[in-house]
Amino acid sequence: MxxxxxxxxxxxxxxxxxxxxxxxxxxxxxxxxxxxxxxxxxxxxxxxSTSPEEKIHLDFVGTGNLQASIADADEVQGSAGLGVIYERFFGLKKPLFRSYDIEAFINVASTVDTLKATLNDESQVTNQRLFGAYIINPISTKQSIYVNSNVYFNPDGKMLFNKIAKFISGVNLRLISSNALWQFDNNTNKNLGVLAFRYGVFHEFLPDDKIRDRDGKRKYSVFLGFNLTHRGIVGDLSSETNDDLRNSFLGTTDFEFSGIEPNFGFRLNNIIAEFTMPSLGGSRKSDIEGLTDTQFLFSIRFVGGFSLKFDADEAKKDDTSISEEGGL
Structure with missing residues (x-):
């Protein structure tokens, strides 16, 4: 200038x-x-290069048999899933925050995943890793929910918050939950749900004006994060009456595990690849294969679909008009 x-x-x-x-x-x-x-x-x-105006984007993603059912105008059969991705770019004039996004996927099915125990001659579970790995990463294509959200800070400005935002680019929250059936033998099985939750901060290596297109929609990213994380067993297997059975599966009666979870990943258009390294432990500090101590998780997910774009200013005008006319 x-x-x-x-x-x-x-x-x-x-x-x-x-x-x-x-x-x-x-x-x-x-x-x-x-x-x-x-x-x-x-x-x-x-x-x-980045629009100064506030923008809203909404994408819908179908998984499993849902896309085929919609295309054939038929009832949804078997497993199916639907996802929504919401992005809000606040423009270049907001002093503290640059953007907010959330992706949520729900999978539904008439059945749940069944994990079967392998027993030795003494009726001890020999495939404990199968159950520990399910707790640490409870993603399922049958009955599950996945929610991931990012808030990006504004690194431009003279306030202390803006200076911190040059190193701490934003915060991340993630929630994963699913149902399963754990089978000990032909006569003993229990339903349960697993809840995985993490929250933390991350650093974006790419410049703030390079990770979005002209409409403020995120396209590229290389990030490194540090999170606090929690895994919990809920449902029938978490009750006190099933302590002995839970101990048979896992070698402990603990049903909550907490720790830290560093992560690293990158985004290229609608593909996100991520590596996480959760390190968890329970109150009794028992060793559980596939769950406690440090484990490595790798994932690739698709975050694109049928897109809708909204004008934030027009949306605000519509809300005002509805309030004036309808008294809402």
Whole structure:
């Protein structure tokens, strides 16, 4: 902006005194005008790289048999899932926050995943890792919910919060839950649910003006995070009357496990690849294969679908109009 003002001043000065200049001076004026126009174009392009206006995006994603059922106008059969991805870009004028996004997926089915125990001659579970791995990562294509949310801070500004946002780019929250049936033998099985929750902060390595398109929608990312995390068993198997059975499956009567969970990942358009390293423990500090101590998890997920774009200013006007007319 200072460069533009400087060129404007020089151009005006030369214009006022051009009568005293010869052809050489007139050529200088033409060069300065050319530089001014080029600088103005570069400035406009920079401003257009991310829209200063508030934008809202909404995507719908179908999984499992849902897409085929919708295409055939038939009833949903077997397992099916539906996801929604909501993004809100606050524009360049918000002092504290840059954007907010949340992705949520729900899978439904008439049955749940069944995990069967392998017993030795002494009726001890020999495949404990199967049950521990399910607790640490309870993702299921049958009955489950997955919610992930990010809040991006505004790194531009003179406040202390803006300076911190250059290193702590935002906060992340994630919730995963699913139902399952754990079978000890042909006569003993119990239903349960597992709840996985984490919350923490992350650093975005890419510049803030490079991770979104011109409509403020996130497209690229390379991030590193640090989270506090929790895993919990709920449902029938978590009751005190099933302490002995839970101990048979896991080698402990604990049903809650907490710890830390660093993560690293990157995004390329609608694909997100992520590596997490949860380190968990229960109150009795029992060793459970596939769950306690440090475990490695890898995932790739798709975050694109049928997209809808909203104008935030128009939405606000509609809300105001409804309130005035309907008294809401």
């Amino acid at each position: 200072k460069q533009i003002k400087f060129y404007c001043f020089i151009t005006l000065l030369l214009f006022l005194t051009k009568s005293s200049f010869g052809q050489e001076e007139k050529d200088s004026i033409a060069i300065l005008k050319s530089k001014l126009e080029r600088t103005q174009k570069e400035f406009n392009l920079l401003q257009e």
